[in-house]
Amino acid sequence: MPIAAVPQYLGNDFDQASPGMRFGMYLRIWGIHRRHHQHLWTTHDIDIEVRGQERKEREVKIENKRSAIDEACKLTSHDTLLIDAWHERQQAAAAPWEASGRLWTGYAQAVAPFATGLGNEHPTENGFAFLWPYGLPYLPGSGVKGVLRRAARELPHWDEACCEALFGNEPPLPGQAEDARRGALSFWDVLPRISHEALRVEVMTPHQSHYYQAKTKADAQAGDTDPHDSGSPNPIFFLTVPPGSEFVFRVACDLDRLPESLRDNGLWQQRLREAFEHAYQWLGFGAKTAVGYGAMRFDEEARRRVQDAWEKKQREQAEAEAQRQREQELNRLSPAMREVELFRENMQKRYDVLKGKKTKKGEEDFRAMRALADKAKASDWSAEERAAAADAIEHWGPKVVQIDVKDLRKDLDLKALRSGG
Structure with a gap:
């Protein structure tokens, strides 16, 4: 069984670690000799099998690269909570920008695997980009900007002045006098909501390893180093974000840097959407876009779903804050006045539910009024507190119960309650 290159006190169980930690620090790829339990520090185990x-008995190499990458794929429930929390924080940060018309937001769904950071060094030959300290896959804002700049230059109605205003100009070459200037747009990092809560392993199988990886000078001179498709395939595994994953692209705009022609009627947002649409269909994001990786499409359903969830959360937070303030107000009252206030709240709710209808005298609403009146008479409530109870009963009784106010005063003896009797 392969091991990770970590101190022994950490053990070898990393199921609850983030995908980034399992793919990097805790990668269980380093081989052992399965009979002698000797650490080999190669990317394969050695087992003994009887063959021929x-x-x-013969020694057999067992490759560990695929199994090591597979272990990095699964997201834990904690990872899912981290993604949700990250999106909530970004949504909260985006709210004032959206309110002032300085933010463009695009919701997209991957229609092909998405790969990023494959050029990072890694024992499996292909790395991956994770956002730290979360250890989750992400697309940096700088990568989004690069793709959008190229998309804009491929669209026929984008002129160089428009591109320069939005994206800035490139650093000058030696000998050029013009200084580099930043554009009006700022691209935020993107953390995808991963479909089925797991990454996916893809494989490429180059057939020209004899050409690209001649081990010695003698091999290079042996005559079998020309590239051809009859070479032995060499499977190389790498991580991807699976199709169906959701991406939220946010682009902030410094309106003061825009020319008036782009600022009027939000034209910069229209141009930006056109560039994203071209990038989704023809360019792709991340790595291996030349073979179809990173393709996306606009996902308006995701926009509605996220917006509804955000509005619901805002309502819940407002209601919780109102409830907290209400509890603070009640705590400042005496126990008797707190009961009167709770009675008023309950009657208000009943009135809203009944919508103009009324309950009968012997039912629950009338019994609640009698209970408050009896308690006010029997306890050591002050005259002010008893009067408040009588006022509350007299106010809500005719609105909720089928009873005349005179009968209510008589049945519950509200006159005695007010006089302190």
């Missing part, structure tokens, strides 16, 4: 007609 003579049934002799």
Whole structure:
């Protein structure tokens, strides 16, 4: 069984670690000799198997790269909560920008695997980009900007002045006098909501390893180093974000840097959407876009779903804050006045539910009024507190119960309650 290159006190169980930690620091790829339990520090184990007609024991290499990458794929429930929390914080940060018309937001769904950071060094030959300290896949804002700049230059109605205003100009070459200037747009990092809560392993199988990886000078001179498709395939595994994952692109705009022609009627947002649409269909994001990786499409359903969830959360937070303030107000009252206030709240709710209808005298609403009146008479409430109870009963009684106010005063003896009797 392969091991991770970590101190022994950490053990070898990393199921609750983030995908980035399992793919990097805790990668269980380093081989052992399965009979002698010797650490080999290679990317394969060695096992002993009986093979051949003579049934002799032979050492067999067992590659660990695929199994190591597979272990990095699964997201834990904690990872999912981190993604949700990250999106909520970004949504909260985006709210004032959206309110002032300085933010463009695009919701997209991946229609092909998405790969990023494959050029990072890694024992499996292909790395991956994770956002730290979360250890989750992400697309940096700088990568989004690069794709959008190229998309804008490929669209026929984008002129160089428009591109320069939005994206800035490139650093000058040696000998050029013009200084580099930043554009009006700022691209935020993107953390995808991963479909089925797991990454996916893809494989590429180059057939020209004899050409690209000649081990010695003698191999290079042996004559079998020309590239051809009859070479032995060399499977190389790498991580991807699976199709169906959701991406939220946010682009902030410094309106003061825009020319008036782009600022009027939000034209910069229209141009930006056109560039994203071209990038989704023809360019792709991340790595291996030349073979179709990173393709996306606009996802308006995701926009509605996220917006509804955000509005619901805002309502819940407002209601919780109102409830907290209400509890603070009640705590400042005496126990008797707190009961009167709770009675008023309950009657208000009943009135809203009944919508103009009324309950009968012997039912629950009338019994609640009688209970408050009896308690006010029997306890050591002050005259002010008893009067408040009588006022509350007299106010809400005719609105909720089928009873005349005179009968209510008589049945519950509200006159005595007010006089302190």
